[in-house]
Amino acid sequence: MYHLAEKFARSAAVEDGGLAIHNVSRRGFLKTSSAAFALAAFSGTAAQAFTPYKTGGDDMPNGLKYDPNIFVSIGSDGTVTIVAHRSEMGQGSRTSLPMVLADEMGADWAKVKIVQAEGDEPKYGNQNTDGSRSMRHHIQSMRQMGASVRHMLQQAAAKKWGVDASAVNVGVHEVTSGSNKVGFGELAEDAMALPVPRFEELAFKDEKDFRYIGAGKISITDLHDITTGKAVYGADIMLPGMKVAVIARPPAVGENPGKVDDKAALAVAGVESVHTLAGSVMPAGFAPVGGVAVVAAHTAAAIKGRDALTIEWTKGPHSDYDSEAFTNEMRATAAQPGKVVRKEGDWEAARAGAAKTFEREYSQAHMVHATMEPLVAVADVKADGAEIWAPVQSPYQARQDVAKALGLDEKDVRVNVTLLGGGFGRKSKGDFVTEAALLSKEVGAPVKVQWTREDDIRHAFNHTTSVERIEAALDDKGKVTGMRYNSVAPSILSTFAPDSGYQFPIEAGMGHVDLPFEVPNLSIENGKAMAHTRIGWFRAVSNIPRAWAVQSFAAELADELGKDQKDMLLELIGSDRKLDPAKQGFPDKFWDYGEVYDEYPIDTMRLKNVINLAAEKAGWGKSMPKGEGLGIAAHRSFVTYVASVVHVKVDDDGTIRVPEVHMAVDCGFAANPERIRSQMEGAAVMGMTAALHSGITYKAGAVEQANFDTYEMVRASNFPEIVHTHIVEHPFSVHAAGVGEPGVPPIPPAIANALFNATGQRMRDMPIGDTV
Amino acid sequence: MANITINGDTKAIDAPGDTSLLWAVRDLAGLTGTKYGCGVGLCGACTVHVDGRPERSCLLSLDDVAGKQVTTIEGLSEDGSHPVQVAWRDQNVPQCGFCQAGQIMQAAGFLEENPKPTDGEIKEAMEGNICRCGCYQRITAAVRQASTGS
Numbered sequence: 001m002y003h004l005a006e007k008f009a010r011s012a013a014v015e016d017g018g019l020a021i022h023n024v025s026r027r028g029f030l031k032t033s034s035a036a037f038a039l040a041a042f043s044g045t046a047a048q049a050f051t052p053y054k055t056g057g058d059d060m061p062n063g064l065k066y067d068p069n070i071f072v073s074i075g076s077d078g079t080v081t082i083v084a085h086r087s088e089m090g091q092g093s094r095t096s097l098p099m100v101l102a103d104e105m106g107a108d109w110a111k112v113k114i115v116q117a118e119g120d121e122p123k124y125g126n127q128n129t130d131g132s133r134s135m136r137h138h139i140q141s142m143r144q145m146g147a148s149v150r151h152m153l154q155q156a157a158a159k160k161w162g163v164d165a166s167a168v169n170v171g172v173h174e175v176t177s178g179s180n181k182v183g184f185g186e187l188a189e190d191a192m193a194l195p196v197p198r199f200e201e202l203a204f205k206d207e208k209d210f211r212y213i214g215a216g217k218i219s220i221t222d223l224h225d226i227t228t229g230k231a232v233y234g235a236d237i238m239l240p241g242m243k244v245a246v247i248a249r250p251p252a253v254g255e256n257p258g259k260v261d262d263k264a265a266l267a268v269a270g271v272e273s274v275h276t277l278a279g280s281v282m283p284a285g286f287a288p289v290g291g292v293a294v295v296a297a298h299t300a301a302a303i304k305g306r307d308a309l310t311i312e313w314t315k316g317p318h319s320d321y322d323s324e325a326f327t328n329e330m331r332a333t334a335a336q337p338g339k340v341v342r343k344e345g346d347w348e349a350a351r352a353g354a355a356k357t358f359e360r361e362y363s364q365a366h367m368v369h370a371t372m373e374p375l376v377a378v379a380d381v382k383a384d385g386a387e388i389w390a391p392v393q394s395p396y397q398a399r400q401d402v403a404k405a406l407g408l409d410e411k412d413v414r415v416n417v418t419l420l421g422g423g424f425g426r427k428s429k430g431d432f433v434t435e436a437a438l439l440s441k442e443v444g445a446p447v448k449v450q451w452t453r454e455d456d457i458r459h460a461f462n463h464t465t466s467v468e469r470i471e472a473a474l475d476d477k478g479k480v481t482g483m484r485y486n487s488v489a490p491s492i493l494s495t496f497a498p499d500s501g502y503q504f505p506i507e508a509g510m511g512h513v514d515l516p517f518e519v520p521n522l523s524i525e526n527g528k529a530m531a532h533t534r535i536g537w538f539r540a541v542s543n544i545p546r547a548w549a550v551q552s553f554a555a556e557l558a559d560e561l562g563k564d565q566k567d568m569l570l571e572l573i574g575s576d577r578k579l580d581p582a583k584q585g586f587p588d589k590f591w592d593y594g595e596v597y598d599e600y601p602i603d604t605m606r607l608k609n610v611i612n613l614a615a616e617k618a619g620w621g622k623s624m625p626k627g628e629g630l631g632i633a634a635h636r637s638f639v640t641y642v643a644s645v646v647h648v649k650v651d652d653d654g655t656i657r658v659p660e661v662h663m664a665v666d667c668g669f670a671a672n673p674e675r676i677r678s679q680m681e682g683a684a685v686m687g688m689t690a691a692l693h694s695g696i697t698y699k700a701g702a703v704e705q706a707n708f709d710t711y712e713m714v715r716a717s718n719f720p721e722i723v724h725t726h727i728v729e730h731p732f733s734v735h736a737a738g739v740g741e742p743g744v745p746p747i748p749p750a751i752a753n754a755l756f757n758a759t760g761q762r763m764r765d766m767p768i769g770d771t772v
Numbered sequence: 773m774a775n776i777t778i779n780g781d782t783k784a785i786d787a788p789g790d791t792s793l794l795w796a797v798r799d800l801a802g803l804t805g806t807k808y809g810c811g812v813g814l815c816g817a818c819t820v821h822v823d824g825r826p827e828r829s830c831l832l833s834l835d836d837v838a839g840k841q842v843t844t845i846e847g848l849s850e851d852g853s854h855p856v857q858v859a860w861r862d863q864n865v866p867q868c869g870f871c872q873a874g875q876i877m878q879a880a881g882f883l884e885e886n887p888k889p890t891d892g893e894i895k896e897a898m899e900g901n902i903c904r905c906g907c908y909q910r911i912t913a914a915v916r917q918a919s920t921g922s
């Protein structure tokens with residue numbers, strides 16, 4: 001039952017007996033100041049096949065590491081071991097990032113082994129796998145480390161053969177010069193003695209020489225294990241002497257167990273003990289919500305024991321939360337002027353002078369992630385330290401949280417990262433990990449905390465709920481002269497700080513203040529809404545309600561004016577340009593996904609291009625049979641541009657079907673087209689689930705849904721059947737961006753627009769239901 | 773104490789006969805390829821074969837499978853060579869992979885009964901297996917491949 005084996009081999013690269021490189025130059029190719037950036041970029045003497053650029057990766061906590069000593073080792077048999085330091089949850093980065101490194105260094109993928117890093121950001125750099133950042137932030141460091149290793153192999157071979165390095169060729173997993181030829185393994189030891197080259201010494205591969213990057217020919221590294229049941233997820237960790245805990249948590253955050261009757265629970269065969277866990281009040285960060293834990297010999301007993309508990313919960317500040325009443329409050333707020341967060345021109349004057357005004361309101365219910373693997377974590381806490389195994393998106397954060405909760409030094413806590421059975425933002429929040437640590441300490445044995453599906457749905461960090469109201473002023477020719485867009489939604493910030501009721505720059509930057517419309521008078525506003533449950537980020541975050549509102553509104557405006565919906569959207573976006581935040585009234589703290597704006601500007605040409613591409617591929621404008629329609633929507637998020645054309649077909653019984661979707665995606669340089677396609681296919685499914693089904697509602701403080709019967713998912717009987725992904729091709733110089741999230745936002749409005757075109761019914765409140 | 777036969781081996785399980793087969797297989801027999809996703813028959817992540825037919829292990833007890841053959845993903849083939857497993861790899865089906873053991877067991881059991889299904893029959897057969905990552909397009913393609921060889 002001890003499954004840990006080599007999956008968690010300690011300290012991956014360095015202790016592997018491979019390359020141990022001295023004299024490591026720890027500088028990356030970029031410093032944070034732009035002066036250093038220019039220097040690094042243009043002072044190179046070697047021919048550079050790429051010009052480095054600045055990403056937000058340098059500014060993330062613990063930044064980026066460029067040290068091949070940490071990420072790569074070569075065994076004497078030639079096996080190349082590469083560390084995956086980002087968490088794998090289905091997006092493919094555990095394969096794609098090592099693939100970049102392997103290609104650049106000349107490794108044969110068949111001889112590459114991937115090991116997963118433990119949570120250690122001082123060593124590996126930032127590991128917070130979130131925000132569609134893995135490829136965006138790490139593709140350059142992976143290339144640099146690959147080029148460094150190739151350089152060292154070349155130098156080692158030159159020395160060995162007494163030739164000039166320029167006469168040495170690094171091929172695929174072998175090094176040659178004239179008639180000399182050796183494999184990587186034979187050179188590993190000699191290369192050990194060499195210092196890591198400076199960036200200026202490196203020669204990068206020409207893009208046309210990539211074998212894996214951009215080719216989309218490599219399958220994910222865990223494919224065989226997944227299809228044979230050998231892949232190890234958090235749930236699959238079994239330790240000798242391990243107990244399993246299942247916890248009854250308070251219906252609303254801030255409630256506590258009052259009277260607890262655990263007699264029946266303790267009578268269940270296999271149940272060993274019952275423990276009360278302290279609760280928390282918002283803002284509690286990622287702290288557990290408390291409750292009553294049943295600890296048992298195995299999961300079945302723990303669940304049975306938990307179900308046998310009788311608990312009276314005390315009341316807390318959110319015990320009255322009623323999401324329906326709250327939505328009505330938000331509607332009232334949205335109709336009032338909000339806090340102006342972006343002002344361009346003069347909306348009031350535009351409205352006063354308008355020949356006509358047009359306003360619409362859209363809403364979205366809370367959603368929860370419902371990762372296929374319910375939350376789970378294993379902790380083994382001893383007097384002098386703790387070891388954790390968990391499916392976490394941010395292992396270093398989890399390590400810090402556990403250290404704090406146990407009063408341990410961070411260096412005495414180790415967090416091993418398993419595969420994640422889905423993440424979607426939920427597994428960034430380590431409340432479930434801290435629960436396991438606290439219980440292991442209390443019980444004095446390794447403990448696995450297993451969340452049931454009901455726990456997962458009822459105790460999430462919810463996707464926010466929102467009301468989005470848009471008003472347009474039109475002149476007598478039907479031209480839009482002004483817009484007011486008021487977004488009202490509880491903020492994620494309420495999880496971390498006393499709730500002000502207002503959004504913070506990260507939420508504002510997700511499709512609100514960055515509205516890419518060429519309308520001279522804009523008032524972008526934010527109305528106050530207090531949080532009454534834990535709010536967190538869900539794949540694509542605020543971009544979902546924003547795209548839902550803006551892209552539906554554009555189509556509604558087209559219908560009002562008798563225009564084609566795609567033409568209207570393109571007209572609103574306007575000319576080809578890069579938005580100028582300073583001139584266009586953006587807030588000073590405008591957040592462009594953590595990037596330097598000039599490196600990733602909002603480029604309307606790219607946005608229009610994906611719209612035109614998706615439309616062309618889908619045959620936009622063709623006539624559709626009765627009960628069928630096409631809908632279009634486009635959205636830039638996480639610096640990637642995606643447009644979707646969705647074909648909706650309504651059955652005679654009213655069932656909404658999606659026979660076909662065209663996704664046009666511009667994510668800059670496309671490193672792994674195969675996983676980009678799988679992300680777009682998955683986003684179409686999750687977008688359809690969100691549009692039709694995903695509604696978490698609260699009554700008297702408690703979530704009304706519990707399992708997949710009340711929180712439904714799109715299934716094999718009715719899903720986006722054929723998703724065609726059209727990837728805009730770019731050279732490496734067009735900065736690579738991520739694709740984990742950006743596919744989701746355009747799907748719900750594209751479905752609603754298609755549904756309208758199919759039936760004449762306009763849906764404005766998500767979820768819309770699965771029938772009309 | 774209950775005896776069950778899993779993947780051809782008879783194992784003594786130290787738990788009452790009404791214990792859930794899913795958790796017995798995972799926690800007590802140590803075969804973790806079979807997954808928990810909902811516990812109430814709504815997701816298919818826990819699918820195993822009982823006498824060759826796909827069943828939700830979360831809905832069965834140890835008593836229910838007494839004297840029967842239980843097959844889990846670990847026992848579907850020696851080395852991952854079952855045509856459904858091969859098709860799954862050819863089509864690059866998985867994203868996170870967590871649902872896939874259940875999907876594969878469902879598909880393998882279904883194709884045993886209906887070797888040449890129509891697209892409609894495939895969708896119907898796979899309806900009980902949720903994939904939150906949304907791999908359905910590839911799942912149906914892989915079932916088709918396993919049934920027709922292409």
Ligand code: FES
Binds near residue numbers: 816818829
């Ligand atoms: S766990 Fe058995 S059907 Fe979901």
Ligand code: FES
Binds near residue numbers: 090372421866871903
């Ligand atoms: S692959 Fe993640 S749930 Fe199916």
